[in-house]
Amino acid sequence: MTDILNAIIVFANFVLVPGAAYGAQLALGALGITLVYGVLRFSNFAHGDTMAFGAMVTVLVTWWMQGHGVSLGVLPTALLALPFGVAATALFVLATDRVVYRFYRRQRSAPVIFVIVSVGVMFIMNGVVRFIIGPDDQDFADGARFIVSARDFRDMTGLDEGLAIKSTALLTIVVALVVMAALFWFLQKTRMGKAMRAYADNEDLALLSGVNPDRVVMVAWILVAALATVAGVLYGLDKTFKPFTYFQLLLPMFAAAIVGGIGNPVGAILGGFVIAYSEVAVTYAYKRFLGHLLPESLAPESLVQLLGTEYKFAVSFIILVVVLLIRPTGILRGKTI
Amino acid sequence: MKKTLIAAAAASLALAGAASAQEVKIGVILGFTGPLESITPDMAAGAELAMKEVSEAGGILGGTIVTPVRGDSTCIDAAAATAAAERLITSEGVAAIMGADCSGVTTAILQNVAMANGVVMISPSATSPALSTIEDNGLFFRTAPSDARQGVIVTEILRGKGVNEIAISYTNNDYGKGLADSIETNFKAAGGKVTLNAPHEDGKADYSAEIGALASAGGEVLVVAGYLDQGGKGIIQAALDSGAFDTFYLPDGMVGDSLPAAIGADLNGSYGALPGTDSEGAALFAQMAEKAGFKVGAFSPESYDAAALLMLAMEKAGSTNSADFAKEVMGIANAPGEQILPGQLKKAIDIIRAGGEVDYVGASAVELIEPGESAGNYREIAIQDGAITTVGFR
Numbered sequence: 113m114t115d116i117l118n119a120i121i122v123f124a125n126f127v128l129v130p131g132a133a134y135g136a137q138l139a140l141g142a143l144g145i146t147l148v149y150g151v152l153r154f155s156n157f158a159h160g161d162t163m164a165f166g167a168m169v170t171v172l173v174t175w176w177m178q179g180h181g182v183s184l185g186v187l188p189t190a191l192l193a194l195p196f197g198v199a200a201t202a203l204f205v206l207a208t209d210r211v212v213y214r215f216y217r218r219q220r221s222a223p224v225i226f227v228i229v230s231v232g233v234m235f236i237m238n239g240v241v242r243f244i245i246g247p248d249d250q251d252f253a254d255g256a257r258f259i260v261s262a263r264d265f266r267d268m269t270g271l272d273e274g275l276a277i278k279s280t281a282l283l284t285i286v287v288a289l290v291v292m293a294a295l296f297w298f299l300q301k302t303r304m305g306k307a308m309r310a311y312a313d314n315e316d317l318a319l320l321s322g323v324n325p326d327r328v329v330m331v332a333w334i335l336v337a338a339l340a341t342v343a344g345v346l347y348g349l350d351k352t353f354k355p356f357t358y359f360q361l362l363l364p365m366f367a368a369a370i371v372g373g374i375g376n377p378v379g380a381i382l383g384g385f386v387i388a389y390s391e392v393a394v395t396y397a398y399k400r401f402l403g404h405l406l407p408e409s410l411a412p413e414s415l416v417q418l419l420g421t422e423y424k425f426a427v428s429f430i431i432l433v434v435v436l437l438i439r440p441t442g443i444l445r446g447k448t449i
Numbered sequence: 450m451k452k453t454l455i456a457a458a459a460a461s462l463a464l465a466g467a468a469s470a471q472e473v474k475i476g477v478i479l480g481f482t483g484p485l486e487s488i489t490p491d492m493a494a495g496a497e498l499a500m501k502e503v504s505e506a507g508g509i510l511g512g513t514i515v516t517p518v519r520g521d522s523t524c525i526d527a528a529a530a531t532a533a534a535e536r537l538i539t540s541e542g543v544a545a546i547m548g549a550d551c552s553g554v555t556t557a558i559l560q561n562v563a564m565a566n567g568v569v570m571i572s573p574s575a576t577s578p579a580l581s582t583i584e585d586n587g588l589f590f591r592t593a594p595s596d597a598r599q600g601v602i603v604t605e606i607l608r609g610k611g612v613n614e615i616a617i618s619y620t621n622n623d624y625g626k627g628l629a630d631s632i633e634t635n636f637k638a639a640g641g642k643v644t645l646n647a648p649h650e651d652g653k654a655d656y657s658a659e660i661g662a663l664a665s666a667g668g669e670v671l672v673v674a675g676y677l678d679q680g681g682k683g684i685i686q687a688a689l690d691s692g693a694f695d696t697f698y699l700p701d702g703m704v705g706d707s708l709p710a711a712i713g714a715d716l717n718g719s720y721g722a723l724p725g726t727d728s729e730g731a732a733l734f735a736q737m738a739e740k741a742g743f744k745v746g747a748f749s750p751e752s753y754d755a756a757a758l759l760m761l762a763m764e765k766a767g768s769t770n771s772a773d774f775a776k777e778v779m780g781i782a783n784a785p786g787e788q789i790l791p792g793q794l795k796k797a798i799d800i801i802r803a804g805g806e807v808d809y810v811g812a813s814a815v816e817l818i819e820p821g822e823s824a825g826n827y828r829e830i831a832i833q834d835g836a837i838t839t840v841g842f843r
Contacts, residue, residue, distance in 0.1 A: 125691055126661035134655065248487075248678065251711065262692020274692040351654035352683065360653070395658045397665035415645065415666060421658045422621060422648055 114271065119404035121273040125262070131385075131392040133281035133350055136288035139384025140343035141361060142368035143295065143377055144336045146446070150312040150375040151332040152213070154226030157362065159340060161237035164358035165204060166341025167348045168245045170197030171252045178254065186256040186279070190345055191287075197345060202337040208233055209333055217329075234359075241355045250353045255279065273404075280350040291342055292381060295335070299377065304331055312375065360425070364391070367428040371435045373446025382443060387428050395421045473509070473769045475500060475759055476537040477517045478548030478558065479752075480524030484651055485550055487678055491738075491746035492573060493519065495812075496547045498741050499756035499794065506795035509764045511802075517756075522549040525622065527557035534562040544769040545759045546570040547752065552577030552623040559589050569771040571759055571778070573751035576701070577627035581820060588771065590778050592751040592758070592815055594724060594825025596624070599700060600631030602722050602827045602843055604639050607670065607698060610720075614642045615698070616668035618659060618684050620675040621648035628674045628700060644668045651679040656687040664693030672698040677705045682712070689715045697721075699830075701747065709835045716832045720840070723747065725828030726814040727842055734791040734812035750791075750812030751823075757794055757811055758782055764801045782817040784808045 141163060148156040156162075173193035183189055212233060216225055258264075259282055262274025299305040304327070310318040311328045319325060344358060351357070364387050372383025397415040406412075419427065435442060477496050479489045500515040508514045518541045520533035530549060537543045546568060549555040555575035563570045564586055571590045572580075578597040580589070607615060617632060619625035625648065633643045645666035649659045663671060671694040675681030681703045688694040689712070699708070699721030709716050725731070731745075734753060738745045759774075761781045766774035786806030789797040797807045809815060816824045829840045 126657070126664065130655075130657040130661075130691075134657075249682075258690075266692075276691050278690060347654065352686075354652070354654055356652055357654040392658060392661075395662070397662040400665040400667070415662060417662055417665075420647070421662055422650060424658055 115404045118271055118273045119401050121265075121271060121275045122401050122404065125273065125275045127389075127392050127396050129275070129277055129281055131389045133278075133284045134392065135385035135388030136284050137343055137347045137350065137384075138361070138364055138368045138388050139381040140288055140291065140339055140346070141365040142372065142380035142384050143292070144339040144343065145365055145369045146372075146374055146377060146380040147332060147336050147339070149369070151308055151328065152217075152226075154223045154230065155366070156336075157227065157230045158208075158234040158237055159336075159365065160358040160360075160362040161234050161241065161355075162201060162205060162337065162340040163344030163347070163361070164241045164355045165237055165344075166197045166201035166337065167344035167353055167358070168241050168355070169200040170194055170341065170345045171245065171250055171348070171353055173197065174252045178252075184255060187283070188253055188255040188280070188349055190252055190349055191283075194342065194345055197341045198338045201341045202334045204237075205333045205337045206330065209329065238355070238359065245355065247355060252353060253280065253349050278350065280346075284346045284350050287342065287346060291339065295339070295377065298335075304328075308332060363425060363432075364388075364428040367432040370446075371431055371442055373442030373444035376442070376444050376446040379442055379444035379446050386443075387431060390431055391424050391427045394418050394427050395424050471508070471512055472514045472516055473763070474516050474518050474537075474541055474543045475756065476520055476534070476541070476543035476546040476548065477756075478520040478522045478530070478534055478537065478546055479550045480554075481519065481521045483522075483524035483526075483551075484676055484679055485524045488746045488748065489550065491743050491749040492550065492752040493517075494741065494743040495734075495738070495745075495749035495752035496573070496756040498737065499753045499760070499791075502792070503757075503760050503794050503798070506798070509760050509798060510767065510769070513769070515760055517547075518543055520548070522551065522554045522558070524551040524554060527554055530554035531557050531561045534558040538562060538566050538568055543568070544763070545771060545774075547756045547759060548572060550574045550748070552580060552627065556580065556583065556623070559583065559585060563588055567771050569759065569762075569775045569778070571755040573755045574748040575624075577623045578631055579623065579627060581822060585820070587775050587821075590755075590758070590817065590821035592754045592811075592813060592817075592823050593748065594823045594827075596628040596631045598825040599628060599722075599827070600633075600635040602825075603632045603672065603698065603700065604635040604641070605843070606720065606722060606829060607636065607672075608639050608641065612641070612670050614644055614668045615670050615672050616644045616663045616666050616694075617646040617672045617674060618649050618663055619646070619673075620680055620702070621650050624702070625674050629672075632672060632674070632700075649675065649680045649684055651676060653680065653683065656680065656683040657691065659684060660687040660691055660693050663688070664691065668694070670694070670696045670698050672700070673703055674700050675702060677703045677708045682708060685712055685716070699832075704830060704837060705747070706837065709832050709837065714835060717834065718832065720829070720831040722827040722829045722843065724751070724813065724823075724825060725842075726826040727828070727839075728810065728814040728826075730790045730810050730812045730814060737792055753791060754809070754811035754813050754815050757789075757791075757797075758809060758815070760794070761789075761797055761801065761807065761809060764798050779817050779821065781807060781809050782815050 173196040259277045262276040266274045368383035372379025397417040522530040552575040619629035697719040701723040704723045762774040762777040765777040786808040
């Protein structure tokens with residue numbers, strides 16, 4: 113019995129809990145991508161760096177608050193700074209829309225042009241972030257680090273294996289759920305949300321019904337900025353803030369959005385967790401897990417690892433290719449790319 | 450009027466010609482951008498300090514000023530490093546290269562540029578064991594020890610503490626792989642068991658997957674052959690967070706004040722070693738660095754020594770031609786002769802000019818062994834109460 117418990121704990125400690133937090137972070141990022149794709153009709157390559165920008169502003173405000181002795185006790189101060197990050201990012205993306213994207217929207221440019229334009233925006237944002245905060249790791253997490261640390265868990269339960277739950281992991285999941293609930297309420301229940309869905313569904317019909325396109329676009333960008341900032345800050349809190357890592361998140365986030373069905377918010381969330389758990393589960397070494405379950409004579413000598421951890425990013429790529437080949441609309445029937 | 454102009458132009462040309470005849474350039478090729486950019490400025494400052502010292506004391510070869518020319522090795526991009534070295538040799542006309550820093554780009558520059566042009570290179574920090582056996586036409590030296598030596602030191606320290614099982618996580622490049630393989634070979638030869646020897650990529654935010662595999666393999670101590678500002682720190686943090694390992698061995702790339710500051714009390718009890726001596730030269734160099742306005746970072750003493758060896762070898766050979774002075778480097782670095790410490794380069798030049806012998810000791814107590822690399826002195830450290838404490842020297 114204890115063997116089975118030990119096996120479950122080891123699996124939870126290295127796969128279930130980290131996967132859940134990572135999945136929530138990817139889901140928030142994928143929601144932003146899917147929103148841009150649905151409303152503005154292009155794949156926004158600058159989304160990763162929008163996350164970096166939002167997180168950067170939040171980090172700076174957090175430092176300022178910490179300098180003035182503001183703290184939330186066990187919760188990270190960054191939560192207080194988050195609204196400032198969202199506001200600054202919203203202004204930044206609205207300014208980008210005004211000086212860059214609006215021009216191409218009026219030209220009615222093809223989506224591929226928008227994609228290339230967003231790559232340009234990505235490089236500029238990337239540069240701005242590095243110019244302001246530098247390319248290095250920045251530490252801005254405070255508050256309690258663990259809800260349960262591995263050592264405490266072992267002492268408490270008397271098991272061989274420990275289960276560590278970081279407070280940032282739980283925080284990530286809670287905040288992600290709150291943000292997702294608020295987003296769905298907005299899209300389903302409010303007038304603006306309905307207008308946005310109508311605009312995403314059929315632009316001409318929405319315009320004929322009196323939907324103001326400029327307002328829809330503006331609100332969409334504000335939502336995207338909020339989602340990106342929240343995702344970026346949660347990722348930075350849970351892992352570490354480093355500008356370049358947000359660019360690397362672009363592939364798993366796009367994979368999540370496409371796997372779930374791009375343009376479909378529920379799909380983005382589903383896709384986020386599918387990608388996160390695939391990455392973690394495929395590269396996890398099951399030696400210790402099986403060692404607890406199997407009798408000693410059968411215990412594996414090798415690591416029982418499907419794929420080396422250095423190929424972690426390849427997992428999202430493989431899933432992306434397979435989904436595009438077999439079911440291009442994604443699991444929940446989004447739009448075809 | 451016209452005549453005076455021409456005369457002035459001719460005079461200035463002559464002056465410029467005279468100045469360049471009295472100048473020799475040495476390339477300083479280091480990773481000014483890339484994963485070592487945090488320690489590179491102090492390395493370059495170390496090398497340039499030596500050149501400044503010599504030039505201000507009247508230069509080598511009876512009045513030839515030594516000028517540094519910087520090039521960016523990027524540490525990781527072999528093509529960019531090769532182009533930088535190519536530029537320094539063909540358009541700047543450097544007589545020798547102080548560099549490069551990382552093992553991968555050093556190999557690329559040596560094979561593609563230095564050997565093709567017959568230019569001597571002395572690297573202050575390339576430690577890959579592969580560079581010991583590489584074909585170099587006698588042009589390559591290093592003031593850093595090979596990681597083959599570090600593997601022995603790591604094994605001695607771990608076995609001395611009674612550790613039987615280790616897991617190794619290395620940064621996925623020539624340095625990390627070379628060091629990890631050297632540790633694995635030595636540790637196994639000493640009767641220990643290596644449960645897993647796996648790479649990690651630098652610059653990622655999340656290392657929980659890597660730690661999952663290492664934890665599954667198990668082991669008493671995790672050896673982290675990485676960079677302290679990069680993946681190495683992430684690996685340690687993730688291992689502590691998930692309770693996978695409590696004790697870490699820290700090789701040379703992992704020792705720095707920023708690590709205990711970032712990790713906190715959980716790092717107490719971990720230990721390691723890095724190249725270093727308690728010699729008189731090290732203390733002298735620290736004073737000189739402070740006066741010059743930089744700090745003695747990792748490999749900045751080795752950089753000073755690399756530049757000093759180049760200049761003293763030129764003086765000894767009476768030539769700035771690589772083919773002539775390459776043969777003199779080993780003799781300058783080793784006994785017999787008068788011992789030379791940092792700040793005494795003028796004295797060394799005077800002795801050589803007078804026909805005497807010198808034994809360059811320098812800031813890092815250089816002793817070159819065949820095939821032209823430092824024998825290696827290591828400073829053993831332990832993390833106690835959140836600070837790096839020197840335990841002894843090996």
